Amino acid sequence: MDINEKIKKIISENEVCLFMKGTAEAPQCGFSMAVTNVLKHLKVNFKDVNVLEDENLRQGIKDFSDWPTIPQLYVKKEFLGGCDIIKEMFEKGELGEFLKKKNIL
Amino acid sequence: MPLPLEEIKKLIKESIPDATIEIKDLMGDSNHYSAIIKSEKFNNISKIEQHKLVYKSLKGKMGNELHALSITTEGK
Numbered sequence: 736m737d738i739n740e741k742i743k744k745i746i747s748e749n750e751v752c753l754f755m756k757g758t759a760e761a762p763q764c765g766f767s768m769a770v771t772n773v774l775k776h777l778k779v780n781f782k783d784v785n786v787l788e789d790e791n792l793r794q795g796i797k798d799f800s801d802w803p804t805i806p807q808l809y810v811k812k813e814f815l816g817g818c819d820i821i822k823e824m825f826e827k828g829e830l831g832e833f834l835k836k837k838n839i840l
Numbered sequence: 841m842p843l844p845l846e847e848i849k850k851l852i853k854e855s856i857p858d859a860t861i862e863i864k865d866l867m868g869d870s871n872h873y874s875a876i877i878k879s880e881k882f883n884n885i886s887k888i889e890q891h892k893l894v895y896k897s898l899k900g901k902m903g904n905e906l907h908a909l910s911i912t913t914e915g916k
Contacts, residue, residue, distance in 0.1 A: 766908070802888075803895050803903040819910050820887045 738795035746809045749782035751839060754796045755806040759783040766818040767806045773825045774808075779834060811837055842870030843906045848898070855897030856881055860916070872908040883915035 736744075746752050753770060757763030759781070762771050774781050786793040786805055793805070800807055800814050808815045810833070815821065824830040834840040849861050856879045863875040875894075882890045890913040895902045902909060 766910075797903070801892065803900070805903075814888065816888055817891070819912065820891065823887070823912065 738791050739799055741792070742795060742799045745782070745784060746812045749809075750811055750837075751779055751781040751834075752784060752809040753781050753806055754784045754786055754792075754809070756785070756787050758785050763787060764805070766804070770806045770808060770818055770821050773821055773830065777825075777831055777834065777840065779839060810834070810839065843901060844870055845873065848873065848875070848906070848909070851899065851901070852877065852894060852897045856893060858916075866908075871906075873906075874910045874912075876912045876914070878914045878916045880916055882913050887913065 751774070753759075753767075753774065755762060755764075755767035755771065757767055759771050759775075762768035771783070784792070786796060796805070796807055797803055802814070802817060804817050806818055808817075808821055815833075816824070821830065824833065831840060845863055845865050849863060852859055852861055856877070858881070859877050859879040861875060861877050863873055866872040866874055877894060881893060891911055894911055894913065898906060898909075
């Protein structure tokens with residue numbers, strides 16, 4: 736399957752989807768860990784997609800989102816941002832609000 | 841390969857001339873930075889678009905030579 740098709744499939748099948756380095760249980764990078772912690776704190780169920788297991792995916796998700804860094808959070812197929820944006824939204828209380836609005840929380 | 845702080849500032853300034861940039865080398869290793877960037881270009885666009893403007897100014901270095909730059913952007 737083409738990498739873009741694969742990514743589209745992943746984000747269609749998972750309402751909240753975090754492309755990250757490592758897994759939710761064992762993040763391999765501080766930025767991925769920070770976003771994981773925010774999602775766990777908000778008690779959000781999310782799909783962790785480990786880009787370190789697939790070099791095509793690691794580059795593919797950067798191209799797909801036009802975003803050069805990992806982690807990347809998708810909610811209902813919408814790209815929400817990387818670590819800085821997610822942390823900022825969380826600190827301002829906007830992330831919880833957004834997830835409620837999307838009927839995730 | 842580390843990227844010097846002044847080089848980052850220069851690249852951002854080239855693309856976003858009115859930017860005010862506060863940048864810190866967090867570990868003193870020219871590899872982990874944190875920056876607060878303010879520009880009129882950020883007015884009325886989403887956070888994602890703001891960050892993309894900064895990433896674009898770094899011309900592909902983000903995620904390559906530049907390992908870690910956390911960004912806070914604001915309009916002015």
